[in-house]
Amino acid sequence: MDHALAPPEQPWHPVSEQLFRVRRFLLVAVLVPLAVAGGVLAWIFVAPWLGALIAAGLLVATGWGVVALRRNQRSWRYAERADDLLIAHGVQFRRLVVVPYGRMQFVDVTAGPVERRFGIATITLHTASAATDAVIRGLPPEEAARLRDRLAERGEARSAGL
Amino acid sequence: MTVEQQSGPVPGGAVPDNAEPRRLHPLTPVARGWKAMAVVIAIFGQHAARTQETRLGVIVAGCVFLVALLWGLLTWAFTVYRIEDDDLRIDSGVLFRRTRHVHLGRLQAVDVVRPFIARLLGLAELKLQVAGGDSAEGSLAYLRESDAAVLRAELLARAAGVRPDAGEAPERPLVVVPMPVLIGSVLLSFASWLFLLPTLGLIVGGVATGNMALLLGFIPLFILAWQFTVGRVLRYFDFTVSESPDGLRLAHGLIEHRHQTVPPGRVQAVRLVQPWLWRAKGWVRVEVNVAGYGGGSEDGSENHESTLLPVAPREVALGVLGRILPGVDVDAVPLTAVPARARWHSPVRRRKMACGADEKVFVARRGVFRRETDVIPHAKVQSVRRTQGPLERLLGLATVHLDSTPGPVRVTAPLRDAEEASRLVDEQAERSRIGRRGEGPHRWSSLSGGSPERIDR
Incomplete structure (x- = not known):
């Protein structure tokens, strides 16, 4: 890449x-x-x-x-760094988002009926910015839960005021 | 000048017992409901005029009026507010009770708005902008003007962490926009003439041909022409920027008067805009992102809450910028242009695209006709993005976005070299991390250079 x-x-x-x-x-x-x-x-x-x-x-x-x-699907990937989460995806239109843990306001885990049937979930990270487009699709539910807890924990530790 | 210059402790001496629930002003239903009443009266008036049947109209309008008045009074009676420790608590709702806690630690700005009718009645609305709010988060409409000023001072003092009876912080005017400059700024605007010329043409044509009915179809155009010209002058009338220990204060408006207080460190990003026609005069407009003021509209039409200065010479604007972002000199930030091959993507625009950073802020510049300079402190960056479309990929270019809270300012560095863009994202993540560490505390009274004399009291 x-x-x-x-x-x-x-x-x-x-x-x-x-x-x-x-x-x-x-x-x-x-x-x-x-x-x-x-x-x-x-x-x-x-x-x-x-x-x-x-x-x-x-x-x-x-x-x-x-x-x-x-x-x-193959282009989707994410990585946890010490202070931020990286999410990258896209083939024709490539995007990479860096979200600092301290800037996260809340984390959503969602799974629609079809997604649930196929056993995947989506994580959305929300910051105070509406432009932050930090979504990870296609996570196995246990990985989504692990990531959610980990993000919440790291966000707590590094939380910064606006 | 309509800026209130109040200082000294809250009338009454001792710290008021604030857990005590308080009510809005009893005239609130009148100030809130007059618009609806005017519509009802207009409809029935028209009906009566057409049918010559006045009795029915009067009876129905009277009933509507009574019901509305009763409902208004009930709403008023069921709305109380009180201050509990760090929260402003607002209880409201006749049928469905609602309790709202506005956490003062997250206060982003306080506005005192006085619409025309409220001004006639001596009333004001107090609006509290809280981080993460989409609409007016905590709104107290209406209070007596003097009560609103006192309450604002008290809420700001509590949010700042000083004694709540410290009274109104003294304010010092920085800039007043003179009337000729304001009118000049409206006349030197494409948008004004875009709507004004057809309007004038239509009116002249209508008068000349005597066909006034034709004009009725163009009322939306006339409204736009009004808003872009006279409306702007009225809105920004006597625009005053002052400085106080509570932050920057903006006061403006002839018909509807608005007084905004943005505490220190609450400005998320700043944009200097110079429309083409203003260049000869050297004027700029200053817009800011403040969490809670929200986005306004996407199409570039300005959200007047987010206007820090409607028009001012560039040096004056930079002076104000230096007050909200201390130690930042926008012109001293080294900028780099985009690679020449960006011409295959944006042949003209790429000439004016540049970005750069110093240890405090990131600056991006763009615009061939309308010049824009976006400034965002590293500590305020919410997230960093790098995007690359097919054409950009072909040319080995990429765009970097620094996301801020919703507002008019969107910071992007378009068409950078792909390698450089990746480096930029990485460096920015690091700079923002360091910036956040160095951020001031939430309670701004503990900032150095705050207002020691107020804490001592």
Whole structure:
């Protein structure tokens, strides 16, 4: 990776592959029925070639989406340093966030119904800034709980006034 | 001048027993409800005028008025506030009781706002801005003007950690914006003319053709034209920046008068803005982020709570900046430009992009026509981000963001060399860590250079 940052004392952690599976599930669940329905309708009401074209186009888009989701999931990583948490993700649009423990106001752990089914959770770190975009997706629940407790503990120790 | 210059202890001598619940001013329902009443009366008045049937209108309007008055009185009767140790506690609500604790240790700013009607009645609203609040966190509307001033002094004293009966801190005016400069600043603004010219054209056209009904369709335009010109002059009328041990004080407004107190160390970030037309005059506007004042709007239209100086010569603005960020000389901070290859991303804008840091602040500059200088103290940085879009990646560039609390100031260093951006993020994380260590205490009376004479009392 091209982040020439001071090495964290702990290595970068990847996130769970389940993140990819959740997103693939959602993508396929939406696009494949759409491809079938659009293809059949166009086949019947307009012309067979248009139906084939629509179905093929949507299926190719699905395939490309699956590849993109895979790359995106692999790009997610985070690392705990002595005074701050680093989160990096993104393939086309890369972002890296450095959140000092002392600046954290609260930590959210969320998991929607689909995420829960796939056994992952999302952690969101909130600072006094609305621009801080510190989210870690695709954490196994026990890792999310561990990280939450650890962040809370470190935040407590280093808490600074505004 | 409308700045209240009060000093000396709270009338009454001894420290008042503040756990005692207090009420808002009995005229509160009138000051709050007059707008709704005006609307009701206007609707029924119109109805009566059209149908010639006045009796029904009068009866309904009377009933509405009575119910509203009763509700207003009930609300007033059920609202009490008291000071408990470090909290201002506000109990309110007729059907659903609500208790609000405003923690004074987290007080970010105190405003005394006097809208027009309230001024006629001699009333004022006290607004407490607390860190992490989205809307007016603790608002006491309305109090008698003198009570509001006394209560503000008391809350600030408690928040500062001095004796609550220390009285109003003395204030010393730093800058007063003269009327000609204020009017000049409005006239030298694109936005003003953008709305003013069509407005004038329409009115002249309407009068010339006698087709006044046409004008009704353009009322929103007229409102905008008013807000950008006369509205601004009225809002920033007699803008006074003063200094007191309680922090910076801003007082302004002709119709609605607003008096803001921002305690020391509560300013999160500062921006100097110089619109193109102001350059010849050397004027700038100063905007600040204060936690609790909130973001205002994203589209660059100013949030007047966050305006520290609507217009002033650059040297004057830098002088005020030196008061809120002691020991900071923005012009002395060494800035570096972006690499030349950034021209493939932003051929014109990249020429004016620069950023740099000294041991206290990070400074970013940008803007070809409208020049902006953003300043954020290292200690106030909430988080640091590095972002890179596809084009930036192709060019080996990246953008660094220093996140501040919501407000008009957003500090970014766009289109830096990718390696440099990574280094910048790392260095900034380190600088902010050191900055936070050196931060002053929460209770500003224990700051050196505070106001020893007030603590002694």
